[in-house]
Amino acid sequence: MTDQTTLEQEIAAEQRHLDRVYARLAELRRAAARAERDGYRMAGVGTFGALVERDAMVFHAAQRRHLLDAEHEGLVFGRLDLRDRQVLHVGRLGVRGDDAETLVVDWRAPAAAAFYRATPAEPLGVVRRRTISSSDEKVTRIEDDLLDPEAAPPDMPVVGDGALLATLSRATGRGMRDIIATIQREQDEAIRSPGSGVTIVSGGPGTGKTAVALHRAAYLLYADRSRYGGGGILVVGPSAVFVEYIASVLPSLGEETATLHSLGSLFPGMSATRTDGPEVAAVKGSLRMRRVLERAAREAVPDGPQELRLLYRGTLLRLERRELDGIRDRALHRGARRNEVRRVGFDGVLAALYAQARRSAVSGLPEQRAFEDEIIERPEFREFLKAWWPRLHPRHVLGWLARPDRLHRYAAGILSRAEIGLLVAAYRSLDVEGLTVADIALLDELDALLGRPVRPKKANRDPFQLAGGVRELSTFGERQRAARAAARERPEDYRDYAHVVVDESQDVSPMQWRMVGRRGRLASWTVVGDPAQTAWTGDQQELDRARDQALGRRRRHRFTLSTNYRNSAEIFAVAAAEIRRLYPDLELPSAVRSTGVEPVALHVPAAELAPATVDAVDAVLAEVAGTVGVITPVPRRDEVAGWLGDRGGARLQVVTSLQAKGMEYDGVVLVCPGEIRADPGSGVRTLYVALSRATQRLTTIDPTG
Numbered sequence: 175m176t177d178q179t180t181l182e183q184e185i186a187a188e189q190r191h192l193d194r195v196y197a198r199l200a201e202l203r204r205a206a207a208r209a210e211r212d213g214y215r216m217a218g219v220g221t222f223g224a225l226v227e228r229d230a231m232v233f234h235a236a237q238r239r240h241l242l243d244a245e246h247e248g249l250v251f252g253r254l255d256l257r258d259r260q261v262l263h264v265g266r267l268g269v270r271g272d273d274a275e276t277l278v279v280d281w282r283a284p285a286a287a288a289f290y291r292a293t294p295a296e297p298l299g300v301v302r303r304r305t306i307s308s309s310d311e312k313v314t315r316i317e318d319d320l321l322d323p324e325a326a327p328p329d330m331p332v333v334g335d336g337a338l339l340a341t342l343s344r345a346t347g348r349g350m351r352d353i354i355a356t357i358q359r360e361q362d363e364a365i366r367s368p369g370s371g372v373t374i375v376s377g378g379p380g381t382g383k384t385a386v387a388l389h390r391a392a393y394l395l396y397a398d399r400s401r402y403g404g405g406g407i408l409v410v411g412p413s414a415v416f417v418e419y420i421a422s423v424l425p426s427l428g429e430e431t432a433t434l435h436s437l438g439s440l441f442p443g444m445s446a447t448r449t450d451g452p453e454v455a456a457v458k459g460s461l462r463m464r465r466v467l468e469r470a471a472r473e474a475v476p477d478g479p480q481e482l483r484l485l486y487r488g489t490l491l492r493l494e495r496r497e498l499d500g501i502r503d504r505a506l507h508r509g510a511r512r513n514e515v516r517r518v519g520f521d522g523v524l525a526a527l528y529a530q531a532r533r534s535a536v537s538g539l540p541e542q543r544a545f546e547d548e549i550i551e552r553p554e555f556r557e558f559l560k561a562w563w564p565r566l567h568p569r570h571v572l573g574w575l576a577r578p579d580r581l582h583r584y585a586a587g588i589l590s591r592a593e594i595g596l597l598v599a600a601y602r603s604l605d606v607e608g609l610t611v612a613d614i615a616l617l618d619e620l621d622a623l624l625g626r627p628v629r630p631k632k633a634n635r636d637p638f639q640l641a642g643g644v645r646e647l648s649t650f651g652e653r654q655r656a657a658r659a660a661a662r663e664r665p666e667d668y669r670d671y672a673h674v675v676v677d678e679s680q681d682v683s684p685m686q687w688r689m690v691g692r693r694g695r696l697a698s699w700t701v702v703g704d705p706a707q708t709a710w711t712g713d714q715q716e717l718d719r720a721r722d723q724a725l726g727r728r729r730r731h732r733f734t735l736s737t738n739y740r741n742s743a744e745i746f747a748v749a750a751a752e753i754r755r756l757y758p759d760l761e762l763p764s765a766v767r768s769t770g771v772e773p774v775a776l777h778v779p780a781a782e783l784a785p786a787t788v789d790a791v792d793a794v795l796a797e798v799a800g801t802v803g804v805i806t807p808v809p810r811r812d813e814v815a816g817w818l819g820d821r822g823g824a825r826l827q828v829v830t831s832l833q834a835k836g837m838e839y840d841g842v843v844l845v846c847p848g849e850i851r852a853d854p855g856s857g858v859r860t861l862y863v864a865l866s867r868a869t870q871r872l873t874t875i876d877p878t879g
């Protein structure tokens with residue numbers, strides 16, 4: 175037990191340090207603003223040298239000011255008292271005093287690693303580790319761990335009873351929070367793993383895989399900003415709700431340059447949130463779809479012209495369907511891409527027409543070049559070419575799959591009858607209901623198969639802009655602004671990311687791996703996931719192959735996380751019992767926090783499902799201060815959302831069991847868990863995901879009879 179005066183004294187000491195840090199920050203901010211103003215004043219001087227100097231000055235000063243202006247809640251959150259009596263404060267940002275004394279060490283700097291890695295068994299020179307909480311520049315709480323009691327001076331106070339548990343017990347807001355103050359050792363090792371190769375992080379629900387992946391992105395930007403800020407970091411998550419949930423973590427760490435996408439939004443200009451059932455998703459996600467799409471990408475346009483008829487100097491020239499198809503096939507030989515070889519197709523038609531004109535002995539036939547120039551001017555010929563070989567958007571070609579006759583032709587010998595039947599049924603509603611998430615990877619594949627017309631490259635107008643978005647003039651350590659500008663300037667379909675983070679990787683299908691892989695051909699990777707949570711019901715070997723192909727031969731660095739920080743022990747016990755039905759020997763994480771509150775399992779007559787759900791939601795809303803998630807089987811989502819109206823406002827979210835991937839709520843009401851489990855493919859695993867979303871309260875409601 176800490177006595178109150180000691181605690182107050184310790185808080186006061188930390189407050190004095192925090193005041194110094196904020197005062198110094200204000201000074202730095204003023205200096206940066208002044209330097210920026212002075213830089214602008216140099217604009218009038220006019221010589222090239224002066225302009226270059228001004229540019230550099232304004233650029234650096236503005237960059238620094240932006241960093242200093244950023245949100246600084248919880249700026250200093252840690253302190254290390256070392257064996258050699260040195261004291262280090264750890265924070266979101268490194269700050270030096272005017273005498274070059276280090277006031278705060280950036281959490282990502284090597285000196286701060288001991289804050290996360292030191293343990294009583296291996297104190298790494300740390301005697302006492304202190305976690306400091308603050309709000310509005312006021313220290314509110316401190317928690318100490320005494321790691322090396324023998325080295326501690328006799329008068330060293332130790333206060334509080336554990337920072338981690340204190341943080342975990344707090345209700346959460348709508349978005350995910352950063353965990354910089356309480357990163358655990360095994361997590362820190364994954365966060366600071368080498369920038370090259372592929373870092374693979376696995377672990378059960380709530381073990382911090384997502385948190386680690388995002389903190390790793392921030393770490394890489396710090397460790398090598400010109401590489402990762404310039405080339406960019408892409409973070410891919412399973413769904414739009416999930417991406418919204420994690421969107422604020424990197425900005426809260428002072429990093430705004432990473433690009434976040436869900437699997438349904440990776441293809442430019444299209445986005446999908448609708449999901450297919452597991453069986454259809456397995457077909458659409460299979461690598462065999464590539465062969466189906468290859469056939470589609472070579473086929474004649476539906477409703478296109480069947481033949482070409484042209485009256486030339488009194489003679490009817492005619493190319494039949496068969497000849498036209500032959501010309502197209504020859505133009506597309508050896509994997510040529512349809513949108514890139516239109517010209518070759520057009521030349522083939524002209525050559526065939528000329529050959530026919532010669533065979534027909536057309537009187538006064540000019541030489542071939544003049545003949546072609548004449549034909550190409552004819553509006554009806556141009557109309558024919560446009561209709562026969564239009565520039566195709568992937569969405570057009572995907573639409574062809576919605577015609578059962580075509581689909582049967584494309585898929586014959588590649589997919590089974592049953593699989594073709596599933597696709598026919600799924601695509602029947604394409605025009606009405608729109609694309610599903612799995613279709614987006616098919617569009618990306620079609621885009622790769624069809625190619626794009628070659629356009630002349632635009633000249634780079636900014637002489638100081640180098641490839642990768644980092645300015646030649648920038649010598650300043652922090653290149654955040656340059657990276658932000660580079661991120662803004664990236665084309666919508668940018669693909670040369672320096673690093674790709676894939677979250678919930680167990681749910682990335684083979685076709686989706688191809689799509690993600692195209693965006694990281696030169697990248698290093700962080701891949702996090704948990705095989706026990708997968709909804710994939712297709713061929714596992716095919717999936718492994720596709721993933722390995724996307725990741726290439728890069729070196730793998732593997733990490734496993736073993737503690738569940740999300741669920742109370744009582745809630746995780748229910749989830750664990752569920753997954754053990756399928757995998758009795760699966761190694762599961764241990765949940766560190768007990769609330770003493772058991773989950774509630776309700777069974778109600780089917781006719782009472784609606785009012786019982788409403789009551790259960792009201793009860794959970796009253797019991798927790800933060801968010802409540804209502805999780806439903808996929809087909810029931812809209813119905814259940816209808817029962818609940820606008821209850822709970824922003825605190826309440828109704829999601830399907832598939833959208834619940836990666837999400838976290840303080841309270842969860844799970845409607846019809848039996849229906850989720852009943853899916854023969856991935857039911858139990860999907861239910862395991864749904865049962866492991868809550869931090870404090872879980873109620874399940876099953877209809878009886």
Ligand SMILES: Nc1ncnc2c1ncn2[C@@H]1O[C@H](COP(=O)(O)OP(=O)(O)OP(=O)(O)O)[C@@H](O)[C@H]1O
Pocket residue numbers: 338341342350351352353356357358361377378379380381382383384385386704707739740835836837838866
């Ligand atoms: N070291 C930590 N300190 C505080 N909170 C933590 C820590 N590690 C993880 N958490 C919290 O635990 C929760 C679960 O983390 P996260 O969502 O990253 O887990 P996950 O492994 O991705 O889970 P799932 O596989 O179930 O989606 C989050 O609220 C996260 O902030």
